[in-house]
Amino acid sequence: PEENDAGVIRLLDDETVNTIAAGEVIERPASVVKELLENAVDAGADMIKVDISTGTQHISSIQVTDTGCGMHPSDAQMSFVRHATSKIRGPDDLSRIHTMGFRGEALASIAAVSRVTLITRTQERDAGTEIVIEGGEILSVSEVSSPQGTTVRVDNIFFNTPARRKFLKSRQTELLHIYRAVEGEAFAHPESAFRLRVNGKEKLRTQKTTAITQTIAQVYGADVAREVIPLSAGTPVMRVDGGIVRPEACRPNAGEIHLCVNGRPVTSPQIVRGIRAGYGTLIPKGRYPAAYLNIRIDTSLVDVNVHPAKREIRLSREKDIIGGITGAIRDTLQTTDLIHNDTSAH
Numbered sequence: 001p002e003e004n005d006a007g008v009i010r011l012l013d014d015e016t017v018n019t020i021a022a023g024e025v026i027e028r029p030a031s032v033v034k035e036l037l038e039n040a041v042d043a044g045a046d047m048i049k050v051d052i053s054t055g056t057q058h059i060s061s062i063q064v065t066d067t068g069c070g071m072h073p074s075d076a077q078m079s080f081v082r083h084a085t086s087k088i089r090g091p092d093d094l095s096r097i098h099t100m101g102f103r104g105e106a107l108a109s110i111a112a113v114s115r116v117t118l119i120t121r122t123q124e125r126d127a128g129t130e131i132v133i134e135g136g137e138i139l140s141v142s143e144v145s146s147p148q149g150t151t152v153r154v155d156n157i158f159f160n161t162p163a164r165r166k167f168l169k170s171r172q173t174e175l176l177h178i179y180r181a182v183e184g185e186a187f188a189h190p191e192s193a194f195r196l197r198v199n200g201k202e203k204l205r206t207q208k209t210t211a212i213t214q215t216i217a218q219v220y221g222a223d224v225a226r227e228v229i230p231l232s233a234g235t236p237v238m239r240v241d242g243g244i245v246r247p248e249a250c251r252p253n254a255g256e257i258h259l260c261v262n263g264r265p266v267t268s269p270q271i272v273r274g275i276r277a278g279y280g281t282l283i284p285k286g287r288y289p290a291a292y293l294n295i296r297i298d299t300s301l302v303d304v305n306v307h308p309a310k311r312e313i314r315l316s317r318e319k320d321i322i323g324g325i326t327g328a329i330r331d332t333l334q335t336t337d338l339i340h341n342d343t344s345a346h
């Protein structure tokens with residue numbers, strides 16, 4: 001018989017722990033896309049392809065193929081273990097993260113809430129490895145032929161988490177989030193080529209480039225690229241490159257500020273405020289600036305370990321960094337306005 005004065009606290013089993021943790025990393029199908037793209041970038045891929053299939057109501061599968069380094073067969077299995085990563089080794093590394101991933105949670109989380117087929121091969125090996133895993137359980141491991149690199153295919157997303165599945169928005173809304181995710185990564189990583197297809201139809205394609213205006217044109221469209229003023233500036237603590245719209249092209253809505261910090265698409269109310277401050281009184285009443293900025297900050301000044309999805313960052317020496325961004329925008333607009341006035345005087 002049970003003792004009646006026994007405690008009631010139990011350690012949760014792995015499956016429960018994994019499902020809870022997966023909920024933080026994988027909020028919606030676009031989170032899967034973001035995580036797989038980050039892994040492809042970290043693998044040093046030249047070319048990254050995303051293929052989405054939809055059913056009548058939902059996203060039915062997500063596939064990301066990269067030409068990166070691939071994985072050794074034992075690593076391929078290890079990659080699905082929670083907190084297993086090749087990217088950091090200890091707490092000291094957290095203060096100088098130079099990869100997109102480091103928590104070792106994405107593949108474990110994705111596999112906990114879907115069916116994943118991973119095919120991968122390194123350059124050194126002749127054969128590739130295929131692993132099928134569903135709800136965190138490995139169903140098969142086999143040798144297959146495969147090009148160098150990695151393909152991850154995700155089906156049946158949220159099949160075992162009905163609460164999460166119920167809160168998925170319409171197919172169109174989820175697709176929009178996926179577009180935003182691919183755009184963000186493509187803008188943040190002009191050193192790789194990206195391609196997005198939905199049901200076989202191409203939605204986005206970028207080529208490798210080092211010219212930021214070309215990246216803006218490829219990702220956000222030629223119209224956007226035409227109306228932005230290029231910006232490039234640096235201070236001892238940061239460097240910012242990209243484009244900002246002319247004051248008269250400011251938008252009727254907020255939310256057109258696209259930022260990446262050290263290769264990571266991020267949201268940052270502080271940086272948004274800094275950008276507005278740079279425009280100052282030049283913003284027409286009731287309008288909002290649009291900006292496409294690639295920001296580099298010394299990794300020791302950026303804490304990306306704030307949220308499991310790593311969309312938020314915390315900055316040390318925030319005043320200096322934001323001040324640098326505000327100054328860069330103010331200076332750029334000032335010089336541009338002078339040129340603008342000069343030409344209009346003739």
Ligand code: ADP
Pocket residue numbers: 035039040043066068069070071079080084085086087100101102103104105106107108149150
């Ligand atoms: P993290 O990216 O934080 O390390 P993940 O769960 O996303 O955690 O991936 C676990 C590990 O699997 C990575 O550290 C990496 O070694 C390997 N991996 C994942 N995706 C790829 C890929 N596309 N190419 C090569 N290796 C990969």
Ligand code: MG
Pocket residue numbers: 035038039100101102104106107
């Ligand atoms: Mg990762």
